[in-house]
Amino acid sequence: MESQSDFLISSPDKIFSKLSVLLKNKNLLTARNSENSASFVTTVLEVDKNAKTFICDGCDEELTEQMLISRKIYFRTEYMGALVTFDTPHVTKTKHQ
8 A cells, every 4th residue: 555655746846836736727725824723725826936936815914924923834725636735834925916
C-alpha cells in the first residue's frame, strides 16, 4: 500500500503547476491558521512562479490580522476526488488588481 509521502511533491515547478490548476479551475480552498484554527474560504487569484508566490483572496480585517501573525497557514481543498493540502510559514497582505 502506498503511503501519504508517496504523493508529496516538493519540486517548485510541480508545486506551481498544481497551484495553476487550482487557479484555472477556481477551486475553493479552506485557509486555517496554526494558532487558533480560525479559517476562511478562499480561491487562488494569481500564481507567480518567478516570484515564488501565489495570491488568494482575503477575509475580514480581524481574521486577516490573525493570519498575518500566524506561524503557519494551512490550505486544504479537493480536486477531482483527491485531497490537496499545503501550508506556508509566511503570508503578506497585498492588494490585487
